[in-house]
Amino acid sequence: AQLALERDYESQREMDTRYRVLMEISRDPVVMVSMSTGRMTDLNPAAAQILGGSRSELLGAPIAQEFEGRRRGELLEALSTLAVSERAAPIELIVRRSQRRVVLTPTVFRAAGERIVLCQLDASDAVPVTDDLG
Amino acid sequence: AQLALERDYESQREMDTRYRVLMEISRDPVVMVSMSTGRMTDLNPAAAQILGGSRSELLGAPIAQEFEGRRRGELLEALSTLAVSERAAPIELIVRRSQRRVVLTPTVFRAAGERIVLCQLDASDAVPVTDDLG
Numbered sequence: 001a002q003l004a005l006e007r008d009y010e011s012q013r014e015m016d017t018r019y020r021v022l023m024e025i026s027r028d029p030v031v032m033v034s035m036s037t038g039r040m041t042d043l044n045p046a047a048a049q050i051l052g053g054s055r056s057e058l059l060g061a062p063i064a065q066e067f068e069g070r071r072r073g074e075l076l077e078a079l080s081t082l083a084v085s086e087r088a089a090p091i092e093l094i095v096r097r098s099q100r101r102v103v104l105t106p107t108v109f110r111a112a113g114e115r116i117v118l119c120q121l122d123a124s125d126a127v128p129v130t131d132d133l134g
Numbered sequence: 135a136q137l138a139l140e141r142d143y144e145s146q147r148e149m150d151t152r153y154r155v156l157m158e159i160s161r162d163p164v165v166m167v168s169m170s171t172g173r174m175t176d177l178n179p180a181a182a183q184i185l186g187g188s189r190s191e192l193l194g195a196p197i198a199q200e201f202e203g204r205r206r207g208e209l210l211e212a213l214s215t216l217a218v219s220e221r222a223a224p225i226e227l228i229v230r231r232s233q234r235r236v237v238l239t240p241t242v243f244r245a246a247g248e249r250i251v252l253c254q255l256d257a258s259d260a261v262p263v264t265d266d267l268g
Contacts, residue, residue: 012146014246018166019153021243021252028162032152109155112148118155 028120031063035108035115038062038076050121052097063119068094079106079117092124162254165197169242169249172196172210184255186231197253202228213240213251226258 023030029047031040040063048055051066058066064075078091090105105120157164163181165174174197182189185200192200198209212225224239239254 009142010246012142012149015146015149015153017243017245018250019149019156021241022153022156022160022164025241025252025254026156026160026162026164027254028160030156030160107155107159109151111151112144116152118159120159120161 029122031119031121033063033079033117033119035076035080035117038064041116047121050098050100050102050123051095052100066096068096068099079108079119090122163256165253165255167197167213167251167253169210169214169251172198175250181255184232184234184236184257185229186234200230202230202233213242213253224256 023042023044026044027046029050030044031047031051032042033039034041039060040058041060043051043055043058045055048058051058053066064071064073067075090103093102093104094100095102101124103122103124105122107118107120109116109118157176157178160178161180163184164178165181165185166176167173168175173194174192175194177185177189177192179189182192185192187200198205198207201209224237226235226237228235235258237256237258239256241252241254243250243252
């Protein structure tokens with residue numbers, strides 16, 4: 001039994017390591033959001049760059065406050081309806097800190113009894129959005 | 135103690151789920167290779183598409199045989215030297231099945247006592263390489 005426990009522990013550590021390395025190196029900007037709190041429970045460097053903040057300051061913050069004109073409940077509700085739809089439709093948003101246009105593609109899954117939204121971000125602009133009319 | 139074990143189990147399941155969802159949705163083509171066997175222990179749909187096979191037929195196969203002119207030992211040796219280098223340099227290769235040029239960027243890490251190479255693939259061609267000279 002002791003050996004089995006050690007194997008479980010090793011196996012858990014291994015998945016943990018695989019997950020962390022994969023998040024870290026992926027050039028695909030990804031944010032994990034808890035559906036119950038609306039807070040970002042994990043994000044990778046690529047996502048932090050698009051959101052215009054450091055990973056440490058974004059971690060634990062409500063995702064809705066990172067976008068313009070989206071109240072917390074409103075964005076979560078939009079993400080929540082995707083949980084019951086067959087295919088998730090992308091949502092277009094403007095990032096508050098950088099004023100960049102992004103397309104958010106959500107994937108809802110369940111882990112350890114909690115609903116999590118994995119959000120993929122695509123910068124849909126080449127340059128930041130400005131109010132400049134010239 | 136029973137509760138603690140159940141928590142460990144849930145936690146393990148959660149990391150497992152997060153890892154699998156992340157691999158599945160990532161548009162960044164990624165292959166995990168065991169350094170001891172040279173075989174692909176995991177790959178995502180984006181990587182399978184670049185390698186020109188299905189995930190199930192590629193899983194467990196030696197990664198070296200998927201590229202032109204690379205003997206198994208030779209590629210593993212190249213990847214192995216990266217384990218001791220500060221920053222991994224990308225390797226240019228030609229995919230055997232599709233004849234596409236790719237750049238392989240390796241990241242070596244250790245999980246559960248085993249060395250694993252995470253290989254990111256970039257198709258560096260717009261169209262397949264052909265022998266056509268016209």
